[in-house]
Amino acid sequence: MRALGAIARQLLSLAGSLLIASFIVFALINALPGDVAATILGPNSDPASIAALRERMGLDRPLLLRYVEWLGGLLTGQPGSSALSGAPIGSIIGPKLAVTAWLATLSMLMGVVLAVPTGLYSAVRRKRADGVIISGLTQVAMAVPHFLVGLVLMIVFAVTLRWLPANGYTPLTSNPLQWLRHLVLPVAAIAVVEAAMLIRYVRSAFIDVLNEDYFRTARAVGWRFVPAVIRHGLRNASLEVITVAGLQLASLFVGSIVVENVFLLPGLGSQLLTAVNQRDLPVVQAIVMIFVAIVLVINTVVDICYHLLDPRVRAQDEETSS
Amino acid sequence: MRRSHPLVVGAVLVGLICILAVVSFFWTPHDPGLVDASIALQPPSRTYPLGTDGFGQDIFSRILVGARICMLVGVMAVTIGALLGVPIGILAGMSRRHVGRRIMRWADIFYAFPALLLAILLAAANGTGSTMTAMIAIGISSIPAFARVANTASRSVMSRDFVAAARSSGIGWTAIAWRHVLPNILPVVLVQVSSALGRAILAEAALSYLGVGTQPTTPTWGRMLYDAQKFVYDHPAQIAVPAVFIAITVLGFNLLGDGLREALDPRLRQEA
């Protein structure tokens, strides 16, 4: 019952954060000095067309009213319409969302699958040659931006070997094989970098556990090293890793913006960049808000997982709620 | 024996890039902006040490000037993040627990605004991106990490008895913050500065690559990669040079951070 209360509080605080974040997004676009309509039309536009656009977008009405309208639109899935084509934003974004969601989810899965065993292995073998080599490799992988890994993968597997397509996308429903072939390289590009970071966190979380008194107790009652790590290390280390992995999932969605542009995937990230270049502010505003919301939701889910996993946090919860 | 290696290697790499940036103010082999289609895409030679790009511009000159932007954005962004984030963290860490938690909750909202998103927002609101918007965006997005690190560290300092001792002899809160809290959390903040620099430089490269940061007329490593991408089929080596420089710089800062962490954390020191 208490756990439910904690979850309810988390959700409430998520709603608060979403509200504040939406206000920040709206204010940055609309309340910063400089006229929205003038920005959209660019430096060489005439006052008449600016006035017309202001009229069409309803920019003369009070800021707060426009914010509330936009918020309502977000909740119903129709946050306004494009400043250029006039098309409803919901229908522009909808199909792109699936591409980005696939890209991010598959990258995260691949990243975790790569990182947890590797991190554990390099923690246990941290003083041996192979542990040091893994450590070094992760350092290098972390120093490389997503898009660069993407470019290198493209050169090797698409340009030189011609195993996979260099760019483009096929929906899962029309041809699953082609869908997969198009996603392999972008997913790998994100996963490699994310896994490198994750490996370091997993490694240091496990090294922390190895230094804990309870780990020594586990060894003293007769667990061999590796079983002790698995029985008593995994759960404790996973607490730390989950927090980090959550923050990473956020960074991964952002990484997908760049990688979509490398591989010309028709996802939210590509659409966002197109909108920025076309100065289509309503579309930019909506897509940024979607990304921000995804990040906040992920963080809340991570917090809830953390609370369910750690008995100490569960108890502390009761303390802080007072 | 191995323990000091990351620190030394990191310092050398970072030092190297700093030297490049400084040199670029006084000397470049060619004008980095000079376009000459007749000498486009040349391989490295005596005149063009790293070759020329698709516009016939000298790559080495552009790398030198790019180092300047890269360091400028990195340092300024991290300064913004640290100057705002660390005081927030200390304030939260020195407040009573539930007040501190509330302060941190506010700071955490910025976690929802990664550098890239914030930069895109600023660029969109401004019409175009610039070095300034990139700096501000990266800086603001690094606030919560600084605040979190400073908060945890100062809370643990506040629980030590030397703070109680200072309070019991009438030392005020500001003096405690300056004399006890700040010096004791400085090591972790330094480590954070170093890794934040690495991340800031990655973000800057991504922004330039996407064209929402520093404008394409100014040479940046990220933009050089974008330009090289056009020739990926016929001249794949074009992407190698800016790629290597980005990686070296970030690697340098990451190693520096790791080295500092090891050097400053007594527990790790024994462990190594």
Add this chain to the structure above:
Amino acid sequence: MTDDEPDPGVPVFEARGVSRTFRRSGTRGRVLTTALDGVDLTVRPGQRLGIVGESGSGKSTLIRVLDALLPPSSGEVLFRGRRIDNASSRQLGDLRSSVQMVFQDPRSSLDPRMTVGDIITEPLRSPLLRSRPDVPRNHGERLAEVLEQVELEADAAGHYPHEFSGGERQRIAIARAIAPRPDVLIADEAVSALDVSVRAHVLNLFADLVRSDRLTLIFVSHDLAVVRHVCDHVAVMRSGRIVESGPIEQIYASPAREYTRNLLASVPKLRVRTASSRRTATEVPDEMPPGPDDPPA
């Protein structure tokens, strides 16, 4: 009454019905723990008062309330006849300049990033102390004096705390406490973190200082045998209350309360364990209540 010439009749500290509660989570949901429950206490000038009890008995909370580091939830605390509970920090000048504390663990009570000299002279730089006439002006001179008093080398001032042993570090903490020439010294478990073999040295130092500087001493400990060597009065605490108090020799010789008797009996004594004594290896009386050993942390 003037500050520099305290009336011997006015108590240094007076606590009237002081209570303090903390909100904590326990095994069965949220609970209010009562750390102090209606404590009345009077400390007279020149008295050497020991406060004895188990952990969780409220003794550390009591001295933190006395030193105005924690506000009481209810009740009054007076320092030299003036209310200090809920006083602003500026009104605490007299208290802050006359009372100094020594804590349990010198690893925690000495700032690792300060030199020993800076640590010891820090109280002298307090804005509240500078106003007092008898606070030493010449920091270097006073530093040398107190280092000698606690039997540390003069060149210790330039070193950092981690370069010293546990006993030496506790002597540094004592030097800091006596540097501004306080009238009252409060020691919180000041020897419990030390090895038995080092403990005697620090206890002797306390005894000497109190005698030579004619200090009022409040000495918190879980060990009655230790308290007996530095104090003349003792207050025994349990569950936030003072259950017994009086002259130490009287309580040491004939404790009135069962609880005090148990405390006394629990202190390990040097004794040879023979085959016949195996069954009663320690002298804890069987009637010791078998309840929880101590409250959950």
Add this chain to the structure above:
Amino acid sequence: MGALLRIRDLRIGFGRAEALHGIDLTVGEGARVGIIGESGSGKSVTALATMGLLPDTARVSGSIELGGRQLVGLSDTGFARLRGDVVSMIFQEPMTALDPTMRVGRQVAEVLRLHQGAPAGRARERVIEMLSQVGLPDPERISMSFPHQLSGGQRQRALIAMALINQPELVICDEPTTALDVTVQARVLRLLDEQLDAAGAACLFISHDLAVVSQVCDEVLVMYRGTIVESGPIAQVLENPQHPYTAGLIATARIDQIEPGRPLPVIENFWDGKEGRP
């Protein structure tokens, strides 16, 4: 009584420094041997070496025989079979020695299952029995609790239950009561005393407090900076200490026999730290 644990010329080094300079000690079956010394004297290192729990960086030479088995150079698997079964250990810090994410009962049951392979139902019964045997009230509830819900004394009792549940031949106690309150310490010491007697286990008891050692042990070893300066039956050592350091330790431990107001004796009154150093 035969020798259960026999250590000969044990040397342990870390990096360039040597922490233990060749010590000899013998623990007979069912015997209680105390090791006393200040922090850093090498007493904990000796215990960890016997358990095979020293860090990889330690260099160990000499001989440790437990019931005839040579432990120096034994593989981790070999040690794991002995630990918790033939030899077990109780550590100083009860607050951190239990896995915070696992219920206490399960942690105790693990030890049983690990070595005896008992079925879950039987193990649970035995765990409850053991928890009540170490004086924990309401053992059913305790077994379902997480460590943070127990007090320090309760956790130490749970750790004693873990150490004794497989009826080991040797129990190593490293300052098991130093972190506890005096009254709790007294009760835990008495419990240890009873349980060791009941199990007939031998005990190597490490402490900086001679008074505590004198209450539990029959023999005592005095360690100073990695060497044993004195050893013998406790009565003999207390009455007639051969080494001035031991004399100093005894004097400082007799605080209750000094008249208040008189200065307490300190080690330096007896020993300048040089004379009689081996």
